[in-house]
Amino acid sequence: MTAVTAPLVPARRLAPTAGLRHTATLAWRSLVQIKHNPMELLDLSIQPVMFVLLFTYVFGGAISGSPGEYLTFALPGIIVQNAFFATMTTGFGLNTDLTKGVFDRLRSLPIARWAPLAGRILADTVKQAWSVALLIGVGMILGFRLGNGVLGLVAAFALLLGFSLAAAWIAVLVGVLVDEPDKVQIFGFTVIFPLTFTSNAFVPTETMPGWLQAWVEVNPVTILADxxxxxxxxxxxxxxxxxxLAWAVVIAAIFAPLAVRGLRRRL
Known part of the structure; x- marks a missing residue:
């Protein structure tokens, strides 16, 4: 018996607008999946709120003298930590699609080659925005107040989402290199936890040993939290x-080409 291989159909040139439509469709696909897997939304909702409540009421009095003062200091840091962890969902979802053959099926369709990855990143950015809005909303219920009004809030949202888009390339690279989705989560806990806790996200830099302060001051988590x-x-x-913004450019410049190259080899 001889195997019969279907001939490859040359890819048609697609207009950029068509690629954008494909990206939006695939992003919507990722968001609709939450209906069938509500635990994904709970991870983006319950865990961040737990961090806010625990840090505020367990450590607030010891670190800042009162939960209210500590909330003002720590909430931006908690938002940053949550953003870093949320980027790992991009790598987790991408690896799941790769290992289950979803990308292979998508490649057989007349869609832009970059649409599946762009759709995944776009959907996770929407999830990221939801998580940040939830954290700020809970924080305001607990007593957090905006010092720069709506303009400062919008600028903070834009900066955080822009940095998250750059950091997502790290997750994409991990997602295409490992062979199981769980290994993406292992990477997240192994790298992100030390990165966030050796920053001023939760405690002032001056309370740390001098040798550690040198790293804390250049840590991208510290800079984004500030x-x-x-x-x-x-x-x-x-x-x-x-x-x-400089950190975001450097991260994207290093990890985006590596991630795209890794994805091409994986496919």
């Missing part, structure tokens, strides 16, 4: 925002 504090509460804005 930028969000400046935009949401008040304080220095220009320097941390510029440094955050």
């Amino acid at each position: 930028a969000l504090r400046g935009l949401l509460v008040g304080g220095p804005v220009a320097a941390p925002v510029v440094q955050t």
Whole structure:
């Protein structure tokens, strides 16, 4: 017996608008899946709220003297930590699609080659926005107040989502390199936990040992947390925002080409 291989059909050139439609459709597919897997939305909702409540009422009095003062300091840091963990869902979902053959099926369709990956990232950005809005809403119920009004809030949202898009390329790279979705989560806990806890996301830098402060000051989590504090509460804005954008450019420049190359090899 001889195997019969279907001839490859040359890919048609697609207009950019068609690629955008395909991206939106695949992003909607990822969002609709939440209806069948509500635990995914719970992970983006319950866990962040738990962090806010536990950190505020367990550590608030010991670190800042009162839960209210600590909430003002820590909420931007909790938002940053949650954003880093949320980027791992991109790698997890991408790896799941790869291992289950979803990408192979999509490649047989007359759609833009970049649409499946772009759709995944777009959908996870929407989930990220939901999680941030939830954290700020819960924080305001607990007593958090915006120091720079709606404009500062919008700027903080834009900065955080922009940085998250850059950081998502790290998750994409991990997602295409590992052979199981669970390994993406292992990477997240192994790398992100130390990264966030060796920053000023939860405690002031000056309370740490001198040798650790040198790292904390250049840690991208610290810089992004300072930028969000400046935009949401008040304080220095220009320097941390510029440094955050610089970190985003560097991360995207390094990991985006590696992730795309890894995805092409995986496919």
